[in-house]
Amino acid sequence: MQRTDMGGLAMFIAVAEERSFTKAAARLGVSQSALSHSIRRLEQRLDLRLLTRTTRSVGLTEAGERLMETVAPAFEEIDAKIVSLTELRTRPAGTVRISTSEHAARTLLWPAVDIITREHPDVKVELNIQSGLTDIVAERYDAGVRLGERLDQDMVAVRIGPRLRMATVGSPTYFEQHGVPAAPADLTDHACINLRMAGGSIYQWEYEKDGRELKVKADGQLVLNDVDLILKAVLSGHGIAHLVEDRVAPLVEDGSLVRILEDWCDPFDGYYLYYPSRRQPSAAFSLLLGALRYRE
Template sequence: MNYIPSLNDLKAFACIAAWQSFRKAADELGVAPSTLSHVIRTLEENMGVRLFHRTTRSVALTQAGEKLLSRLQPVLRDLDFALEEVNSFRTRPSGMLRLNTNEIAASMLLDDVVPAFLAQYPDMSLDLVTDGRLVDIVAEGFDAGIRLGEAIPQDMIAVRFGADARFVAVAAPDYFNGRTVPQSPEDLKQHLCIRCRLPSGKPYHWEFERHGQEINIDVPGSLTLDHPGMMAKAAIAGLGIAYVPQHCVTDALTDGRLRTVLDDWCPPIAGLFLYYPGHRHVPSGLRAFIDVMKATARF
């Protein structure tokens, strides 16, 4: 075959394959979906094979498309590494830095780190994606992620961001009018609890630990939420006991709208860490972000 696709066409193919969606790939690449559709149609015609199965509802790779992608991905990664190594010789790093994190960590970054980073490195762009689920940052094209230390894969390099974290069980003082304050996690089964739904859709079992003894409780409750801020608001409204990160309820604890229970069952845990794969070249933009984070973050 004498036809050699352009690099942009191959990158478009890989992006569509990653998203399994022409629309989402078009959003990432900054082009119209119709433009991508034309690119792939031309690519398929010139190569003489179909690369995608396309319907009005789904996009999936054909066998030929899967083979091309498996060969193409390491080539594109090596190309990105080569360009990044050249970029490291610049006085100032430039380009896009993609970070995957959760909403709480993103809010903390926006307080100090992000403004300082963008001011210090005006040639850099930052794509901060908040995601409740723990994603494979390499497979989904992120330079790094930020999560609680206990959730980070062991093969990653981790850099602390923030102090130790602590989850606390809280309720409005009035909630306990006529009710017994729980003394152990098992007592929660006799209370109204504000349950938490994980990104997977499964209910979160509250996790407690004291003197090496660990207890997981599938708490009862008529209200289930998926955001700690909403859980705290429901607790303030007297709807039951919530189990949330302590920093989400600091003000409410200080002014008395909430009180804690089971304090001795809620020890500190490893806080937030920025993490990235150790087997690949570290982009200069990520190194710069880590330097700013260390200099700016308060912990």
């Protein structure tokens, strides 16, 4: 294929991603007629139909899907390297988009973002809080945050926080009225406040002791998808909750909550920042990565 086809491929990628000639033309800064002509010329040269067009939408043929899978990653890598070259200057600049959980954003990301955005006015940071797993490549994030045990093998992973522990807690009033579970299995006889995950599933309470792992399917009147609400429910005596230790530690210390089953809550791998291994980090991203990197 001749080098002149590179422009046609770039236009094809834009149409495939936008699913619209109008939006793709606006994104590229060209006319719709020029865009249509370029796509037709590419299809003629390949002798393949790449797009299906209707009055309402644009879709990909099988050949278009295969071409998109082949060329889109290469163009993305070229774009990233060009961006990295243009950012070789004294002050880092640009936008860094990160998909993260609420807990990681609050405890690890925000302290670094707070400082960096104050010291570097040309750096913009977008934190998208999601409790489920996200395809950061498909969703065009620069990076994501996950627990170490959930990392994909084809990603660069940088540890950004310490090991974590869970804590099972309830209010003093609740335990006075209903007794204290002596083992995880006893939780089935208690009111437990469950966390609904982003994908729709309910988080199973995980325990480990002396190499023995248990998952408890807790039950109760309340299922919530917000940790702050779960804390309010626990403090009000509605039942028992299983949350990250640092969220409840101050409340345990002042006596508002009572911690149980602590010997069943072993530490586990904490948070990692991950990003595609083929992506060339921008100066702004490298700055944030350096600030987040965990140092024991």
